[in-house]
Amino acid sequence: MAEWHARVLARFTPELVLFDLDGTLIDSVPDLTTAIDAMLQQLGRAPAGREQVSHWVGNGADALVRRALTAGDETAAWLLTSEQVAPARQAFDQAYMQALHHATGAYDGVEEFLRSSPAPMVLVTNKPRVFTEPLLQSLGWQPYFQLLLCGDDLAQKKPHPAPLLHACEQLGVAPQQALMVGDSRNDVEAAKAASIACAAVSYGYNHGEPIADSQPDWLLDDIRQLLAL
Ligand SMILES: O=C(O)COP(=O)(O)O
Numbered sequence: 001m002a003e004w005h006a007r008v009l010a011r012f013t014p015e016l017v018l019f020d021l022d023g024t025l026i027d028s029v030p031d032l033t034t035a036i037d038a039m040l041q042q043l044g045r046a047p048a049g050r051e052q053v054s055h056w057v058g059n060g061a062d063a064l065v066r067r068a069l070t071a072g073d074e075t076a077a078w079l080l081t082s083e084q085v086a087p088a089r090q091a092f093d094q095a096y097m098q099a100l101h102h103a104t105g106a107y108d109g110v111e112e113f114l115r116s117s118p119a120p121m122v123l124v125t126n127k128p129r130v131f132t133e134p135l136l137q138s139l140g141w142q143p144y145f146q147l148l149l150c151g152d153d154l155a156q157k158k159p160h161p162a163p164l165l166h167a168c169e170q171l172g173v174a175p176q177q178a179l180m181v182g183d184s185r186n187d188v189e190a191a192k193a194a195s196i197a198c199a200a201v202s203y204g205y206n207h208g209e210p211i212a213d214s215q216p217d218w219l220l221d222d223i224r225q226l227l228a229l
């Protein structure tokens, strides 16, 4: 499978690579779990644990907190009012700011790829900017990206195509010449809606489901397979 994808990818040379962050470049679930469990504890609730948290990541901090408050019941999560969510969100934000990069690290091969990428790169994450910037700084990754687009920068976030199209426009690259690389259906759906080719990594979170179900153009087991471009 890996070989086949490397060959197919070799036929496409993107002028811009748009990267997702959580679940694609970094494994942030250990620190996100610390923060979610601290929040739940403050509210007098049982901890959720890493596996549950990994299923709730991908639509930004607000969605993560809502899912934690409703034990992953997606309908109930979005019936909560902003007022109901606000105290929990405040507790989460405080705890995550402290935990941010204690146990968060890059997946295998990511550093190597970022150092040697033949194409310019931008980061398109649903993570709020207040966490993304210090996290990238602690990893020393800011110089690698021409642009950071965070979950709260625009009115819409992935799976809406707007952040991806905005990134292409800012960099002066046609969507058809760009490549989105992500771990979740939000990334694949956003890319498809933006007419951007999409490679998905198989090791990420994707709400606990196989990302192959979303039919990305390519499936990668390791980000270095992109170097075959
Ligand atoms: O904050 C999140 O939920 C995940 O962000 P991502 O878009 O980098 O995966």
Ligand SMILES: [Mg+2]
Pocket: 020, 021, 022, 023, 024, 058, 182, 183, 184, 204
């Ligand atoms: Mg992700």
